[in-house]
Amino acid sequence: MNDTIVKGLIVPGLPQPLLCPEKNEGWQQLHDGFIAARKEIEAADPDVLVIYSTMWPSILGHQVQALPQPEWVHVDELFHDLGSIHYKFDIDAELAEGVVEAGKARGLQIRTTAYHGFPIDTGSVVALKLLNPDNERKAIILSSNVYSDRAETIVYGKALLDALKAQGKTAAVISVMTLSNRLHTEFIEPEDDHIHSAKDDEWNRKLLEFLAEGRLEDCAQLSRNIQKQIRVHKVVNFKSLWWMSAVMGAHNRYEGEVYAYAPLYGTGGAVVSLTPSEVGAGEREFDEADVEVYTGERNVLAGTKTRSEGPAPGPGSDVEETLT
């Protein structure tokens, strides 16, 4: 059992559960879900919180927040009318440096960012305000690279684990993400909020069913499908669950708890906790391989490239050959 990561959480990043939960029953449920998840963190008592935010896109590799005490008055660029969020966080700069070092050793382009005024994304702000309101624990925040795909994301997760182990720290890892991410494209009244489509809703519920059974890796293996089915394509792929399973362990031995599921301006917001366990849904055979070192994308899905045109073959590049 992974005794470095004591808890995994999935939480939404839109500001309603923090700024105006009372305006919609579902938003209140999500808010209360955050509070329940906070209690789980308190009981598990990790040394640090690690946020992986789908709402912090990076382009030049991966970025890790490392300013010891970022402080700002944050306003969401879309939901600015819901109000301003004052924050001051305690960041574990030592761990941030450790993740960068471990990431570089595994072939990633990765660096810290430590500037006053750096725009920490709404999702990270919401998660830390609700899960760690008095900075009981230090945190780090990790960006989500726009172009990175599975292999790179898995290695990114493993680099975090390397750094935690090297520093002898335990952590709760938090994926800031919605399930389906399609917002309403017209302004709505809070009481009229609903999941954008029945299809999004069905997919969300199926994922939550799996997560409630502790089937993290099964969900992670569905990521490419999730991207196709219920994600607006702003980035290369849906990566949060790849990252999470890489950090927590790529299997299904978890106890899952779904605290809340509700529409957040059309998207599917859920608060879910996963606790490493000896039981859960056990071992299965998975389609996609575990990756240790990042050596470039293998373009396994491109299918048309020959060896000479494609990038240098990485481990397991037989898949590439099968397709060409």
Add this chain to the structure above:
Amino acid sequence: MSKKGRIVAGALAPHPPHLIYAENPPQNEAKSEGGWEMLRWGYERLHRELPWDEIDAIIVHSPHWQTYVGTHLLGVPHFKGKSVDPIFPHLFRYNYELDVDVELSKAIHDAGKEAGLQMKMMTNPDYRVDYGTIISCHLANPKWNKPIVAISSERSNAYYNVDVMQERARALGEATRKAVEASGKNVLLLSSNSLSHRHFVTEGELPEDMSKEHITSHMLYLWDMELIKMMKAGRTREMIDVMPEFTANAIAETDAGSLTWMMSTMGYPTYPAEVYAYGSIIGTGNAIVGWHEDPNHPVRKVAQ
């Protein structure tokens, strides 16, 4: 009857933070040894050729104020703050102070709403103005002596497709023109975007090392040139017609609708544009281009 407002010029005004970093203005904390001179000198020439005495306000449409629900406009008269680029924080940490023409913003908001678009005024004084708006405005007018109107991009390309983006940007442009004409003001438009937009995903030790700078691929360069040729020839309707193909093939930052909005606002000029510069920044294709309403502007006289 009060005088009719005019669009005195429109400019394609890309916003890579590298250009501010390279210039070392006092507002920016990061300091450089220069870089990207051709583009910066292009911006200088654009600035020199604009009729500043006539310009009452600058209207800028930015890909980096991303509002997936509706089009938003700044609705607070004065902003002061610090803008840090989320992708390039090592290059851009800029202390800004700017005035907003709230009256004109509100007029565009109302005209858009009347045209059936989803519109919203941004009235939170704590709001941090997006870096696309700040960078394009700084580079076009480093003096910051004109109020601005900042328009968000509602990203319908991501939520629907490029055709919906085009339709909405066109409608927003028409609404903008109506509002400007009714306001009696003379304005400069800025379309704050690069053309081809595939970045390198790595950066050298020295970001301004010009020996490392080039366009990401020849295919992207060819697409950029295709568009620029149309600008120079005054074929802007055709340019907007090929925009879906260009945006997809050149992975272009035109996906935000800024350039389509500007052309629509200007009524699709048929006269040649002045291309002040073209160059790459961390692999992306950037052109600085001006459309001048003045028929006596040299670029238009040559064409006559």
